Amino acid sequence: MAAEHPGQQPSGTTNSEVAAPEVWHRVHPLTPILESLGVLVGIFIAVAYGLQNFAQTAIEDLARGDGVDLGFAGWLRAHPLVILGGVGGIVLILLLTALFSWLAWRVMGYRIDSEAIYYRRGLLSKKQRKARLDRVQSIDLQQKLLPRLLGMAELVFDVAGGTDSNVSLKYLSKKRAEELRDGLLSTVRSKKRGARVGEQSPEARGSAEAAPGTDSDLGATSDDPLDVGMPEGPGTEPGLGTESGPGSRAAIDRSVPERRDDSIGVRLGKRLGSLAEGASLEAESSLNELMAPYRVSAKVSEAGEIIRVPVHRVVVSSLLKTETIISILVVLGVAALAIVLLALGQTEAFIPMLVAVIPGLFATFSVFRKNLDNANFVVRLGENGLAVNHGLVSTSRKVIPLDRLQAVCLHQPLLWRRAGWWKVEYNIASAGGAGETNVLLPVGDIDQALLMVGLALPDPQLSEDVSAGTLVRSAMYDRRSKDPQAEMAEELFHGQPRSSRLIDPLVWKRRAYAVTGSLLVLRLGVLDRRVDFVPHVRVQSMSYHQGPLMRSLGLGTVAVHSTAGPVDPRVTHQGVDDAKQFFSAHSERTRLARQHYDEEARRAKEGRP
Numbered sequence: 288m289a290a291e292h293p294g295q296q297p298s299g300t301t302n303s304e305v306a307a308p309e310v311w312h313r314v315h316p317l318t319p320i321l322e323s324l325g326v327l328v329g330i331f332i333a334v335a336y337g338l339q340n341f342a343q344t345a346i347e348d349l350a351r352g353d354g355v356d357l358g359f360a361g362w363l364r365a366h367p368l369v370i371l372g373g374v375g376g377i378v379l380i381l382l383l384t385a386l387f388s389w390l391a392w393r394v395m396g397y398r399i400d401s402e403a404i405y406y407r408r409g410l411l412s413k414k415q416r417k418a419r420l421d422r423v424q425s426i427d428l429q430q431k432l433l434p435r436l437l438g439m440a441e442l443v444f445d446v447a448g449g450t451d452s453n454v455s456l457k458y459l460s461k462k463r464a465e466e467l468r469d470g471l472l473s474t475v476r477s478k479k480r481g482a483r484v485g486e487q488s489p490e491a492r493g494s495a496e497a498a499p500g501t502d503s504d505l506g507a508t509s510d511d512p513l514d515v516g517m518p519e520g521p522g523t524e525p526g527l528g529t530e531s532g533p534g535s536r537a538a539i540d541r542s543v544p545e546r547r548d549d550s551i552g553v554r555l556g557k558r559l560g561s562l563a564e565g566a567s568l569e570a571e572s573s574l575n576e577l578m579a580p581y582r583v584s585a586k587v588s589e590a591g592e593i594i595r596v597p598v599h600r601v602v603v604s605s606l607l608k609t610e611t612i613i614s615i616l617v618v619l620g621v622a623a624l625a626i627v628l629l630a631l632g633q634t635e636a637f638i639p640m641l642v643a644v645i646p647g648l649f650a651t652f653s654v655f656r657k658n659l660d661n662a663n664f665v666v667r668l669g670e671n672g673l674a675v676n677h678g679l680v681s682t683s684r685k686v687i688p689l690d691r692l693q694a695v696c697l698h699q700p701l702l703w704r705r706a707g708w709w710k711v712e713y714n715i716a717s718a719g720g721a722g723e724t725n726v727l728l729p730v731g732d733i734d735q736a737l738l739m740v741g742l743a744l745p746d747p748q749l750s751e752d753v754s755a756g757t758l759v760r761s762a763m764y765d766r767r768s769k770d771p772q773a774e775m776a777e778e779l780f781h782g783q784p785r786s787s788r789l790i791d792p793l794v795w796k797r798r799a800y801a802v803t804g805s806l807l808v809l810r811l812g813v814l815d816r817r818v819d820f821v822p823h824v825r826v827q828s829m830s831y832h833q834g835p836l837m838r839s840l841g842l843g844t845v846a847v848h849s850t851a852g853p854v855d856p857r858v859t860h861q862g863v864d865d866a867k868q869f870f871s872a873h874s875e876r877t878r879l880a881r882q883h884y885d886e887e888a889r890r891a892k893e894g895r896p
Contacts, residue, residue, distance in 0.1 A: 314456070424445045440458065444456070545557055709735075713853075714853070780799035819856045844866065
């Protein structure tokens with residue numbers, strides 16, 4: 288048992304009985320410098336721009352046969368005091384920057400009590416952010432390139448309440464950040480379960496002792512009752528039945544039995560609970576049992592890993608995206624035109640065009656780099672959702688809570704068809720952070736796509752003649768599906784009327800929707816195939832729309848409102864009577880589904896059958 292320090296919460300007490308002392312812990316000393324990198328990058332870009340102009344002028348002079356003007360360099364050689372003054376000014380700026388960074392670091396810090404985590408910063412303008420623990424939805428650990436090289440990490444608290452409610456705690460040593468995240472996840476889970484935070488075992492409390500050399504040396508003490516990590520034992524690998532994986536929200540409420548409208552992933556989480564040694568075999572068996580309607584077989588590793596996307600697949604798929612190809616073609620076109628002008632003797636036009644290729648190269652690389660953020664994409668199975676790691680240069684780790692997913696979509700760009708690759712994205716009931724991506728699978732084969740879709744969605748509740756896998760394949764490939772039951776699945780889809788071909792000449796034959804016992808399935812796109820899935824219990828609201836052109840053609844569109852994200856479900860350009868009938872029927876269907884879903888939870892908590 289770990290010895291209790293003065294002021295430490297005694298064993299058996301709760302946070303409401305003994306509040307945490309108001310102790311502010313400091314972040315890593317390099318934090319102010321890393322946060323000022325934007326200014327340094329701006330200075331570097333300005334200098335690079337000046338050098339580019341100088342190089343362009345020098346090249347143009349050489350092309351005309353003139354000498355390069357080095358008059359300013361000669362003037363500097365004749366006035367060494369100017370050089371000395373410049374060097375001294377740079378040194379003074381660096382010293383002032385170091386002093387300002389040290390003062391800024393002295394006032395930066397975080398504090399944790401039984402109700403919230405606080406983060407303060409600002410030397411001249413004071414700022415303090417607060418994240419209530421009972422409002423925390425997830426805690427993500429992120430590492431950009433430079434912090435990653437320095438062994439540092441950032442904790443991002445996703446807090447319910449709006450787009451500006453998230454709190455970012457940066458930077459801590461990676462080890463310290465993981466310990467703090469694990470302790471806070473345990474506390475958040477306890478608060479949302481209504482449990483007493485202080486009821487932790489002495490072993491769990493003792494495991495929180497920070498190792499020498501971490502940020503604990505900078506003011507983080509073990510007196511904080513929330514600053515505890517979760518013990519790792521046999522079979523408790525990160526991401527497999529524990530909260531020691533990437534950032535997560537509270538555990539799934541197991542006081543409510545499995546419900547038909549729960550996603551398969553949520554039902555699986557309720558079955559798994561906290562797994563012991565050999566958990567991967569139990570997880571694999573339960574996963575394949577629940578995924579049987581999709582006719583896919585998943586392997587679960589000892590660490591709970593179910594999907595790993597190879598780096599080369601992400602690279603190739605990124606090159607085959609439309610925006611990447613267009614960027615490359617534009618750069619090659621400009622370069623080819625510049626070469627033609629040079630061959631024709633138009634040197635005055637050749638140099639500016641050649642220099643103009645450089646920003647295009649940066650733009651192309653930027654598009655490509657954005658897609659590389661999903662390199663090393665690994666999905667692990669956990670009791671609270673899917674633990675996702677990704678990133679090649681900058682890494683990110685988080686948990687996607689499957690019980691808060693509102694809609695899911697499958698997407699296949701035109702050039703991915705030969706490889707049979709699909710991308711899976713989602714909408715979630717969370718504001719999220721700036722630049723956060725809603726990706727379940729960046730690129731994967733048909734089996735991987737079906738696995739992720741199946742985990743994120745409830746059982747479609749179909750007749751015995753049509754399986755869930757058949758329905759999804761028909762939605763993906765329409766009449767080209769090779770599934771033996773494809774014809775019966777196709778009868779579930781309602782296509783657009785012929786009158787819509789005037790405004791949808793390419794897609795009107797493919798667009799269709801199907802309504803199952805628990806899902807609305809939308810089939811979209813011809814060149815870029817797309818399928819949207821919206822569970823009935825997740826529908827926020829609905830609206831009917833009819834513009835002047837649609838009115839003249841006797842068409843109407845119904846928007847099925849979800850939370851913000853890449854999925855914007857719409858039953859598009861149906862006949863007026865069909866659209867109005869769908870609007871009325873689906874409104875009632877979603878209302879009853881949500882009412883039944885909530886009633887099941889109430890009965891379970893009240894102990895009623």
